[in-house]
Amino acid sequence: MSGELWLIGCGDIFETIAAAWPAIEPDTVLHVVRLESPAAIATPFEERLAAASPQPRVFAALDQSALNFARFDVYARLRLGGRRFCTLIHPSAIVDATAKLGENVWIGAGAVIEARSSIGHNTFVGTRALVLGAAELAAHGWVGAAASVGARAKIGTHCVIGADVRIGAGVEVGRFSSIERPGHYAEPIAERTYIDALFELPVRIYGSARKQAGTAG
Amino acid sequence: MSESILSPEHYFDAGIFRAEQQHIYRKLWIFAGIKQLLAEPDAFLTRTIGGVPVVIQNCGGELRAFENRCAHRQMPLQFEDYGQRRLACRYHGWVYGDDGTVRSIPQEDALYRYSAAERGQLCLQRFALRTVGNFVFVNLAASPAPLETQFTPELLAELEAISAHFSNDAAFARIPARYNWKLNWENVLDTNHVPYVHPRSFLPLLPGMTAAADAAVPARPPATDVSDLSFSTRSTYKLDAQAWHAMVERFGDTDNYYNFYLYPNINFISLAGYVFLIQQFDPVAPERTDVLFTLMVARERKRIPALPAILWGHMKGEKRVLDEDIILLERLQQSLHTQDTRARHGVYESRLVDSARIYARQIAGAA
Ligand code: FES
Ligand SMILES: [Fe+2]
Numbered sequence: 001m002s003g004e005l006w007l008i009g010c011g012d013i014f015e016t017i018a019a020a021w022p023a024i025e026p027d028t029v030l031h032v033v034r035l036e037s038p039a040a041i042a043t044p045f046e047e048r049l050a051a052a053s054p055q056p057r058v059f060a061a062l063d064q065s066a067l068n069f070a071r072f073d074v075y076a077r078l079r080l081g082g083r084r085f086c087t088l089i090h091p092s093a094i095v096d097a098t099a100k101l102g103e104n105v106w107i108g109a110g111a112v113i114e115a116r117s118s119i120g121h122n123t124f125v126g127t128r129a130l131v132l133g134a135a136e137l138a139a140h141g142w143v144g145a146a147a148s149v150g151a152r153a154k155i156g157t158h159c160v161i162g163a164d165v166r167i168g169a170g171v172e173v174g175r176f177s178s179i180e181r182p183g184h185y186a187e188p189i190a191e192r193t194y195i196d197a198l199f200e201l202p203v204r205i206y207g208s209a210r211k212q213a214g215t216a217g
Numbered sequence: 218m219s220e221s222i223l224s225p226e227h228y229f230d231a232g233i234f235r236a237e238q239q240h241i242y243r244k245l246w247i248f249a250g251i252k253q254l255l256a257e258p259d260a261f262l263t264r265t266i267g268g269v270p271v272v273i274q275n276c277g278g279e280l281r282a283f284e285n286r287c288a289h290r291q292m293p294l295q296f297e298d299y300g301q302r303r304l305a306c307r308y309h310g311w312v313y314g315d316d317g318t319v320r321s322i323p324q325e326d327a328l329y330r331y332s333a334a335e336r337g338q339l340c341l342q343r344f345a346l347r348t349v350g351n352f353v354f355v356n357l358a359a360s361p362a363p364l365e366t367q368f369t370p371e372l373l374a375e376l377e378a379i380s381a382h383f384s385n386d387a388a389f390a391r392i393p394a395r396y397n398w399k400l401n402w403e404n405v406l407d408t409n410h411v412p413y414v415h416p417r418s419f420l421p422l423l424p425g426m427t428a429a430a431d432a433a434v435p436a437r438p439p440a441t442d443v444s445d446l447s448f449s450t451r452s453t454y455k456l457d458a459q460a461w462h463a464m465v466e467r468f469g470d471t472d473n474y475y476n477f478y479l480y481p482n483i484n485f486i487s488l489a490g491y492v493f494l495i496q497q498f499d500p501v502a503p504e505r506t507d508v509l510f511t512l513m514v515a516r517e518r519k520r521i522p523a524l525p526a527i528l529w530g531h532m533k534g535e536k537r538v539l540d541e542d543i544i545l546l547e548r549l550q551q552s553l554h555t556q557d558t559r560a561r562h563g564v565y566e567s568r569l570v571d572s573a574r575i576y577a578r579q580i581a582g583a584a
């Protein structure tokens with residue numbers, strides 16, 4: 001790729017991507033729009049892109065805050081504004097040619113994305129994470145550093161798979177779940193389940209069966 | 218200065234714990250869960266109340282409470298905290314009807330050969346159930362006292378009005394803690410701990426809360442009745458405005474911290490009518506309590522896509538505050554021993570003194 005790219009966001013993941021430039025795309029000029037905090041998206045940021053050349057590519061880089069809704073909000077607003085997105089892959093990552101990657105997807109340093117796997121829009125895969133054969137990651141997700149998603153596993157939208165979490169082969173994780181306690185998970189995890197060091201037992205959200213929420217593209 | 222009428226044994230003795238289970242938890246109306254999660258056919262919740270496993274099942278639109286124990290070999294019928302499944306046993310396939318009688322037994326004639334009289338006796342024990350708005354209460358007593366003798370009509374009306382604002386979705390957490398349930402009940406009655414235990418997390422949100430207000434309470438006559446132990450308060454809450462607030466039907470129109478104390482083991486709070494948290498101190502053993510958190514927001518005016526993130530975010534915040542209490546209360550529990558020294562109360566602790574007096578009367582079996 002050549003041309004220009006506007007990187008917008010904040011936090012560690014934003015700095016990681018900015019710092020890896022220009023190795024990610026040597027021929028692309030990078031412009032950065034650093035938000036003060038995820039909350040700063042409440043104030044308009046579009047005008048900060050006004051100086052961009054016609055049809056510049058953009059990339060929204062925020063972490064997994066609020067089940068990835070912080071990043072989703074920036075992504076959805078830019079998308080509504082007709083921006084073109086890209087997919088960014090660290091040069092040290094290994095991505096199989098048959099893997100399908102959506103837009104605004106980040107694949108971190110040393111990550112491995114195996115054959116026939118698919119990664120939905122706006123999903124981030126962290127440093128040295130593994131996405132094994134034919135695994136399916138839905139949109140607006142997060143896979144932390146050194147985490148792994150087993151072959152044929154299916155991860156729902158807006159999920160957080162934390163650092164050092166290993167999702168077993170064929171395991172399904174329902175949407176809006178967050179698995180942040182390191183370890184191996186071999187059983188299916190219901191939607192809206194929260195497994196976190198802060199709680200000894202899983203926390204659940206119960207109630208109205210909700211249709212797919214918070215998905216754009 | 219008054220010495221507590223409760224001795225250290227009241228916080229670790231197995232015999233006293235059994236007396237509490239019998240005379241308090243199997244006698245009073247005990248909060249069991251929230252109604253809006255039970256709206257679907259065959260929706261259910263499970264609890265253990267006074268040591269008895271209980272299932273509350275949506276039976277053709279009506280909520281009914283049964284002992285959660287199969288009439289065959291006593292397997293629990295439902296397992297999860299909340300779920301949706303017909304009332305049937307996983308062990309040998311017995312299926313129950315809406316009235317708790319056994320509707321069908323696989324291979325009944327070949328394997329069981331019950332007489333008609335024996336067959337007629339097979340049914341689940343049923344318990345009294347009352348809903349107050351979205352609060353579901355259960356009473357395990359053979360002949361329960363009216364709910365209105367446990368909570369005043371004014372308090373029941375308040376609970377009904379506020380719970381009408383509960384969202385359809387709720388986050389639920391079971392938090393094991395290593396202390397007697399009464400330590401947590403006393404802790405929430407004691408507002409004077411907030412500046413010391415929660416100086417950064419919680420105190421800054423409560424500009425109006427002072428123990429001095431509680432010290433003024435002795436003007437209130439001493440409690441004589443169990444219904445005197447449950448009450449509500451409100452104080453000023455420092456609300457942090459959020460975009461989603463515009464998308465819900467808030468309770469009230471004031472930035473209040475609403476605080477309900479429902480004896481024996483509920484502290485229900487609302488943050489400005491936008492967030493609701495039911496904290497229950499569920500006795501598991503003399504020195505073990507499960508703190509049960511049920512957390513909701515105000516009901517949606519329009520769909521909030523990020524609602525799971527909002528509920529989970531608040532749940533984490535509330536748990537961090539609770540952890541500040543747990544770390545102290547577990548220390549307190551560990552330090553209790555049989556030597557008969559007792560807590561000493563100041564005038565601001567009149568609510569604790571009232572609770573202890575009526576509690577002692579109850580566990581003596583003289584309710
Ligand atoms: S224990 Fe329930 S069917 Fe046997
Ligand atoms: Fe506290």
